[in-house]
Amino acid sequence: MASVLPLWLKYERRGAHITSLYPGMAHGDSMAKWSAKNPYESTVTVNHILNGESSKKETRHFVFDLGNSGLTYKAGDALGIIPVTSSELVDDVIVALGADADEIVETHVGAITLLDALSNHYEIHQANRKFVASIGNKFEVIGGPSEIRIVKRIRTSVDSGQATMHWSWSGDDDDYPDGFSPIGSNVDPAFEQWNSLSSDDKAMSDYLWARDYIDVLNDFGHLGFSGQDFVDQIDRLKPRLYSIASSPDFELGTVHLTIAIVRYEGQGRTKTGLTTGYLADRVPEGTSNVRVFMSPTRSFILPGDGSKDIIMVGPGTGIAPFRAFLQQRKLDGATGRNWLFFGDWTEEGEFLYRDEIGAFVEDGTIDKLDLAWSREGPEKVYVQHLMAGHAAEIWDWIDNGGYFYVCGDKNRMARDVHSTLINICIEQGGLSEEDAKQFVEQTMMREEKRYLRDVY
Numbered sequence: 001m002a003s004v005l006p007l008w009l010k011y012e013r014r015g016a017h018i019t020s021l022y023p024g025m026a027h028g029d030s031m032a033k034w035s036a037k038n039p040y041e042s043t044v045t046v047n048h049i050l051n052g053e054s055s056k057k058e059t060r061h062f063v064f065d066l067g068n069s070g071l072t073y074k075a076g077d078a079l080g081i082i083p084v085t086s087s088e089l090v091d092d093v094i095v096a097l098g099a100d101a102d103e104i105v106e107t108h109v110g111a112i113t114l115l116d117a118l119s120n121h122y123e124i125h126q127a128n129r130k131f132v133a134s135i136g137n138k139f140e141v142i143g144g145p146s147e148i149r150i151v152k153r154i155r156t157s158v159d160s161g162q163a164t165m166h167w168s169w170s171g172d173d174d175d176y177p178d179g180f181s182p183i184g185s186n187v188d189p190a191f192e193q194w195n196s197l198s199s200d201d202k203a204m205s206d207y208l209w210a211r212d213y214i215d216v217l218n219d220f221g222h223l224g225f226s227g228q229d230f231v232d233q234i235d236r237l238k239p240r241l242y243s244i245a246s247s248p249d250f251e252l253g254t255v256h257l258t259i260a261i262v263r264y265e266g267q268g269r270t271k272t273g274l275t276t277g278y279l280a281d282r283v284p285e286g287t288s289n290v291r292v293f294m295s296p297t298r299s300f301i302l303p304g305d306g307s308k309d310i311i312m313v314g315p316g317t318g319i320a321p322f323r324a325f326l327q328q329r330k331l332d333g334a335t336g337r338n339w340l341f342f343g344d345w346t347e348e349g350e351f352l353y354r355d356e357i358g359a360f361v362e363d364g365t366i367d368k369l370d371l372a373w374s375r376e377g378p379e380k381v382y383v384q385h386l387m388a389g390h391a392a393e394i395w396d397w398i399d400n401g402g403y404f405y406v407c408g409d410k411n412r413m414a415r416d417v418h419s420t421l422i423n424i425c426i427e428q429g430g431l432s433e434e435d436a437k438q439f440v441e442q443t444m445m446r447e448e449k450r451y452l453r454d455v456y
C-alpha cells in the first residue's frame, strides 16, 4: 500500500520507528522548530578527504556547526541534508527542454519558477521510469500492434521557427503542414526506441542506469516538453540521511559526518550523486547555508548500562556511528569492553580515522581491533571473515549479554555479517540452525534489542 506520510516526515523516520513531528520536542522549542520542512542553515567548517593519496576512493569528513540553532543529538542519530542541484545541470536541462528559466510551474510547493523548481525541489540528476513511460503520450500509434504503420506525433512546436502549432500526422505522405516535410521513414525512430523500452522492463532499467535528463532529452526532447510537462513527471527532491560520526559531548556544538562521494561515468559525462556531489564540489569550508535537520534514532543506541560489552562491525562509511560511540563511551567512562571490526580496500588508502582509532587503542578505549583489507592480497578479506576467525570469543561476548552493532552496506555486507553471526551461534553455542536464527533474529534483535543495525 502506498505510504500516506508526507514526504518530509518520511525523512525523519529511522528504521521501523517514526519520530514525532518535531523529533527534538523534548529538547525545547529551539530544537522543535527545525525539521526537514524547516531546515537549519548550518555552516560547514571542515570538508576534507580522509583517504590516502594513493586511494581511488573519495571519502570525506565534514563538520557542521550547529551555531545557536539549539539542535541537539545523541550518538547513533543521523543528520538529514537537503541538497541543491548544480546550476550547470539545471541550465543544461532548461536548454534541452527549450524552456524558459523564468517560466512559472505549479509544484508541490506552489507556483515557482522552473529554475527554482529544478534547482531545489526536483531530482534531475537521474532520470526516472515515470518520465520515460510518460513519453508514450507524445505518440499515437495507428494500427494494431502487429502492423504499426504510422506514428502520429503530437508536437507543440515545429523547428521552422513558426509560432507554437499543434499538428497530428495521419501518416500519409502528403499530410504535412505547409513548409514542413517528412524526413526518412514515416515511423519516428524515437517511437521505436521508446516502444522497446516500455515493453521490456530490463531494457528500461538498463536505459535508466547512469542517465540523467540531458541524456533522455537528447533522445526524446524533439517531441516537445513544456516545463510543466517535465515537473509533473519527475521525482521530487528527497533529503539524504547520514549517520552522525561524533558524540555531541565530545565535539561540542558540531555534527561530524563520514561520506563516500558517488562519482561515475554515464553517456560520456562524469556524474555525481546529488547530495555527495553537492557537498564535495559546491560546499567549500565556510559555506554557511547548508540545510540540515536531525533524524533521531530510538533503536541504534548505546546500552544504557555502560558495563555491557559492545561489538561494532562497520566497514567503509559504516565506521561513522562507531566513532561517535567510542567518543561517547570514553567520555562516559563506560567500563564495558569495545571491540571494533573495520575494513575497506587498503590500509594505505582507506584506513579512515587511522590516527584516532590508534589513539583509542593506545588509551584503552578500544579493547579489540580487527581490520579487514579487501584489496591488499589475492583473496578478499572482509569483516565477516575476521569474525569467523574469532568465533569463540564473539560467542563468549554475546552469550554474556554483549551488544552487537552493524553499520554500512545493507545489501552485501550486512547480509553476510548476519549469516556469519548465526553460524557462530551454531558452531560455538551448539544451537541448531533454527534455534540460532531464533536467538539472533528474535531474542537478540527484537526482545533484548542488543543486535542493532544502521544499514543503507
Ligand SMILES: Cc1cc2nc3c(=O)[nH]c(=O)nc-3n(C[C@H](O)[C@H](O)[C@H](O)COP(=O)(O)OP(=O)(O)OC[C@H]3O[C@@H](n4cnc5c(N)ncnc54)[C@H](O)[C@@H]3O)c2cc1C
Pocket (backbone or CB within 6 Å): 078, 125, 209, 210, 240, 241, 242, 243, 244, 258, 259, 260, 261, 262, 263, 264, 265, 266, 272, 273, 274, 275, 276, 277, 317, 318, 320, 454, 455, 456
Ligand atoms: C540511515 C542512513 C544512514 C546513512 N549514512 C551514511 C553515511 O554515514 N555515509 C555515507 O556516505 N552514506 C550514508 N548513507 C547513504 C546516503 O544517505 C546517500 O544515499 C548516499 O550518500 C548517496 O546520496 P547521493 O544523493 O549523493 O546519491 P544519489 O543521487 O542518491 O545517487 C545514488 C545513486 O546513484 C547511482 N549510482 C551510484 N553509482 C553508480 C554508478 N557507478 N553508475 C551508475 N549509477 C550509479 C545509483 O542509482 C545510486 O542509487 C546513509 C543512508 C541512510 C538511509
Ligand SMILES: NC(=O)c1ccc[n+]([C@@H]2O[C@H](COP(=O)([O-])OP(=O)(O)OC[C@H]3O[C@@H](n4cnc5c(N)ncnc54)[C@H](OP(=O)(O)O)[C@@H]3O)[C@@H](O)[C@H]2O)c1
Pocket (backbone or CB within 6 Å): 059, 260, 261, 262, 263, 315, 316, 317, 318, 343, 344, 345, 372, 373, 374, 375, 380, 382, 383, 384, 408, 409, 410, 411, 412, 413, 414, 416, 417, 456
Ligand atoms: N546500498 C547501497 O547502495 C550502498 C551502501 C553502502 C555504500 N554504497 C556505495 O558504495 C560506495 C563506497 O561506500 P563505502 O565507502 O561505505 O564502502 P563499501 O562499498 O561499503 O565498502 C567497504 C568495504 O566493504 C567491503 N565489502 C564489499 N562487499 C562486502 C561483503 N559482502 N561483506 C563484507 N564486506 C564487503 C568492500 O570490499 P570490496 O569493495 O573490495 O569488495 C570494502 O572493503 C559509495 O559510493 C556508496 O554510496 C552503496
